[in-house]
Amino acid sequence: xxxxxxxxxxxxxxxxxxxxxxxxxxxxxxxxxxxxxxxxxxxxxxxxxxxxxxxxxxxxxxxxxxxxxxxxxxxxxxxxxxxxxxxxxxxxxxxxxxxxxxxxxxxxxxxxxxxxxxxxxxxxxxxxxxxxxxxxxxxxxxxxxxxxxxxxxxxxxxxxxxxxxxxxxxxxxxxxxxxxxxxxxxxxxxxxxxxxxxxxxxxxxxxxxxxxxxxxxxxxxxxxxxxxxxxxxxxxxxxxxxxxxxxxxxxx
Numbered sequence: 124x125x126x127x128x129x130x131x132x133x134x135x136x137x138x139x140x141x142x143x144x145x146x147x148x149x150x151x152x153x154x155x156x157x158x159x160x161x162x163x164x165x166x167x168x169x170x171x172x173x174x175x176x177x178x179x180x181x182x183x184x185x186x187x188x189x190x191x192x193x194x195x196x197x198x199x200x201x202x203x204x205x206x207x208x209x210x211x212x213x214x215x216x217x218x219x220x221x222x223x224x225x226x227x228x229x230x231x232x233x234x235x236x237x238x239x240x241x242x243x244x245x246x247x248x249x250x251x252x253x254x255x256x257x258x259x260x261x262x263x264x265x266x267x268x269x270x271x272x273x274x275x276x277x278x279x280x281x282x283x284x285x286x287x288x289x290x291x292x293x294x295x296x297x298x299x300x301x302x303x304x305x306x307x308x309x310x311x312x313x314x315x316x317x318x319x320x321x322x323x324x325x326x327x328x329x330x331x332x333x334x335x336x337x338x339x340x341x342x343x344x345x346x347x348x349x350x351x352x353x354x355x356x357x358x359x360x361x362x363x364x365x366x367x368x369x370x371x372x373x374x375x
Contacts, residue, residue, distance in 0.1 A: 138158050141155075141157065141158055142157050142158050142159060145157030145158075145160075152337070153335065153337060154337065155337065155341065156337045156338035156341055160338045161338045161341050161342050161345065163338070164336070164338040164339050164342050165342050168327075168339070168342070173327065174327075174342075174346075176322065177322060177323055177324050177326065177327045178324065178346065180322035180323040180324075180326075181312060181316065181323045181324045181325070181350075182350075184240070184243050184244055184247060184312060184315070184316070184323065185247055185308055185309065185312050185350075187244050187247075188243070188244045188245070188246070188247025188248040188250075188251060188308060188311070188312070189247060189248070189251045189304065189305065189308050191244065191248045192247065192248030192249060192250070192251035192252040192255070192304070192308070193251050193252075193255050193301070193304060195248075195252060196251065196252045196253070196254075196255035196256035196259065196300075196304075197255060197256075197259055197297075199213050199217065199256055200255065200256040200257070200258075200259025200260045200263070201259060201263065203217070203256075203260050204259060204260045204262075204263030204264055204293075205263060205285070205289070214260065217253075217256060220253075221253045221257070225246065225249040225250060225253075225311070226246070226310075226311065226314050228249070229242075229246070229314065229318065232245060232246070233318070238318055242315060242318060243312065243315035243316060243318075243323075246311040246312070246314060246315040247308045247311045247312050247315065249311065250304070250307035250308045250310060250311035251304035251305070251307060251308045251311075252304075253307075254300045254301075254303035254304040254307055255297070255300040255301060255303075255304045256300075257300065258296045258297055258299050258300025258301075258303070259293065259296070259297055259300060261296055262292065262293030262294070262295065262296025262297055262300075263289060263292075263293045265292070265293075265296065266288065266289060266292040266293065267292075270288050270292070271284055271288055271289070274287065274288045294365065294366060295362075295366060298358065298361075298362045298365075298366070301358055302355055302358050302359075305351065305354045305355060305358065306351060306355070309347055309350060309351045309354075312325065312347075313325055313347055316329075317329050324343045324346050324347060325343070327339065327343055328340050328343035328344070331343070
């Protein structure tokens with residue numbers, strides 16, 4: 124059996140057990156709808172355009188928040204990691220801020236930003252910021268100083284040392300930060316879209332809850348899970364391509 128088929132085995136078995144338990148009455152349909160009912164809801168909402176429109180709204184918010192939070196984190200992480208002055212000025216307030224649960228800031232953010240798009244994008248940006256900042260900073264600071272000294276001895280300028288030594292050395296840690304940022308971003312989006320939202324998967328789930336449409340709520344959760352999985356797979360493919368020079372431990 125190929126590796127891809129083995130990876131599909133567990134999800135398929137879980138779906139079969141879930142369907143079987145629902146058909147046998149072990150799982151009440153009003154508490155957890157079976158996969159077949161969820162699939163019917165997905166077909167119905169796709170046919171009338173509801174699911175597609177909600178998905179586009181969620182993707183737009185996620186991409187905008189990840190770009191804003193990721194760019195800011197990358198810049199500040201590089202400044203703190205490369206410059207002593209940047210480390211003294213940037214890192215202490217960031218380390219203090221990361222101790223605050225960003226989802227716990229929702230009441231304050233509502234006062235500041237209202238309940239519109241700004242709130243949702245800000246939550247995603249906050250969720251993405253800290254993993255990328257911390258891993259960028261750690262990746263730069265984890266580079267062997269002897270490699271930098273060797274590059275300096277060979278006559279490389281500061282920018283050349285950053286390009287040929289610092290950047291390749293920090294990329295593995297940076298990719299880890301981006302993967303964690305995507306996970307935190309999707310989690311933040313779930314919360315943000317359920318705060319009096321208009322459009323998006325979270326809003327679709329909240330409407331379904333009002334009418335006790337359990338299958339639509341489960342569908343929304345599955346959509347979030349699939350989006351997170353696809354984004355993680357895309358990042359892993361990019362990581363393998365850009366870091367093909369690195370040979371890590373392979374599972375046996």
